[in-house]
Amino acid sequence: MILPRQRGLTEQAADAAIDSAFRLLRLPSIRNEFSDIADRAMKDQMTYRGFLAELLMTECDDRSRRRSERRIKAAGFPREKSLRAFDFDTNPNIDAATIHTLASCEWIKKSQPLCLIGDSGTGKSHLLIALGTEAAMKGYRVRYTLATKLVNELVEAADEKQLNKTIARYGRVDLLCIDELGYMELDRRGAELLFQVLTEREEKNSAAIASNESFGGWTKAFTDPRLCAAIVDRLTFNGTIIETGTDPYRLATTRARAEQAPTG
Structure with missing residues (x-):
């Protein structure tokens, strides 16, 4: 399609030609804002x-916003959560400066893991979703899933001989957010497949885990002690650990660590 070009267009004809050009060039943001910007320019x-x-x-900013919205939608978050809406005053154990540093997403750029550990109702899922949203807004590909849902998907994929394809799909995202790890026991096969996903992502992607169990309690989810230790090592090596727990929870965690510490 070639638009007619004439000199001395009337204002009405010029507006019509401009609108046609915006449609042809697929510039919807400029088309919507053109009149206001033109008036302001004068x-x-x-x-x-x-x-x-x-x-x-105007067009660049709006396209960036729409890309962010698509990435956030593709992440599959169950609800909208933001760091701005998080109340740090209700949980003084969470360092706001640390969380805002994590929001810069440098840890994702370096393919480092993040663990959010604490009892129920202390903001783990809120922070997990909010940090995942920050990552999506900064251009990273993010995927959110529950631990049990991910394990079930992996087991079904293995049964249908689609495991490699499924693992590759998760491997393409920059940040994998796994929520509610430790709420339910995972059978040995499911735990091994989860470990495989985390291993495949090493050195090129990040994982963020939210768990209501301290690392000492992860043996409830991973019944194989060696596999449990391997997963903990994978997630804590060069990673960041945020304890959101209440004071009683943190005290119990400290006691559990002391009981597990070698003697002599």
Whole structure:
């Protein structure tokens, strides 16, 4: 399609030609904002370059916003959570500065893991979703899943001889958020498949885990002690551990660690 070009267009004809061009070039944001930007340009006596910059930045900003929205939707978060809405005052054990540092997503860039450990109702899932959302907004591919749902999916994929394809799909995301690890016991096969997913992601992707059990209690989910130790090592090596637990929970965790510590 070639648009007719004429000199001395009337204002009405010019507006029609501009609208047609925006549609042809697929510039919906500029098309929607053009009149307001043009009026503002006249009022502020912008240069032609300044006016063009305003138009282009409007389109770029809106496209960036829409890409972020698509990545957030693709992540599969069960609900909307943000760091702005998190109440740090209700849980002074969580360091706000540490969380906001994590929001920069440098740990994802370095393919490092994150563990959020604490009892129920202490903000683990909120922080997991909020940090995952921050990552999606910064351009990272994110996927959220419950631990039991992921394990069931892996077992079904293995039964249907689609395991490699499923693991590869999870391997393509930059950040895998696994929630509610430790709520239910995982059979040996499921635990091994979960470990395989985490292993396949090593050195190129990050995993963020939220668990209501301290590491000492993960043997309830992973009945094989050696496999449990391997998963803990995988997640804690060069990773960040955030304890969201209440004071009684943290005290119990400290006691459990002391009881597990070697003697002599």
